[in-house]
Amino acid sequence: MKLVLVAACALIDVDGRVLIAQRPEGKPMAGLWEFPGGKIEQGERPEETLIRELKEELGISVSEPCLAPLTFASHAYPDFHLLMPLFVCRRWEGTVTPLEGQKLAWVRPNRLKEYEMPPADVPLVSHLMALL
Numbered sequence: 001m002k003l004v005l006v007a008a009c010a011l012i013d014v015d016g017r018v019l020i021a022q023r024p025e026g027k028p029m030a031g032l033w034e035f036p037g038g039k040i041e042q043g044e045r046p047e048e049t050l051i052r053e054l055k056e057e058l059g060i061s062v063s064e065p066c067l068a069p070l071t072f073a074s075h076a077y078p079d080f081h082l083l084m085p086l087f088v089c090r091r092w093e094g095t096v097t098p099l100e101g102q103k104l105a106w107v108r109p110n111r112l113k114e115y116e117m118p119p120a121d122v123p124l125v126s127h128l129m130a131l132l
């Protein structure tokens with residue numbers, strides 16, 4: 001089984017809402033809502049992945065001390081095993097902008113269950129509810 005490492009980040013705004021993004025058409029699991037992030041590339045640390053992905057996907061600058069580890073997902077998909085650390089971030093520079101045509105939503109943690117997420121993400125929601 002292939003192990004896929006992905007770094008994900010829950011951005012949290014001043015009202016305690018969490019940012020989720022909808023996977024665009026044409027990608028696996030299109031239409032599901034997920035945390036911004038992406039695959040950890042060779043030689044990258046998860047924090048570096050997130051700083052890169054948050055810039056590419058959302059146009060924001062995040063500094064490493066603002067990324068706090070919260071929990072992780074370990075989930076067996078049919079074709080790979082996903083290991084995904086989830087960080088939280090409350091401070092960034094710039095305006096969150098959907099640079100890859102994705103839909104974005106700022107959601108209170110107790111309403112995250114109304115958004116269909118990949119199966120790996122479902123157990124993460126209760127951690128966010130406990131935090132916020």
Ligand SMILES: Nc1nc2c([nH]c(=O)n2[C@@H]2O[C@H](COP(=O)(O)OP(=O)(O)OP(=O)(O)O)[C@@H](O)[C@H]2O)c(=O)[nH]1
Nearest residue numbers: 006008027028029034035036037038039082118120121
């Ligand atoms: N970013 C992100 N990926 C997630 C989450 N949950 C989850 O199962 N994943 C899975 O982790 C992988 C993320 O990699 P990605 O976003 O870089 O991958 P992708 O499908 O866009 O592929 P590509 O980058 O090769 O085009 C995908 O298989 C995605 O379905 C999540 O909350 N955030």
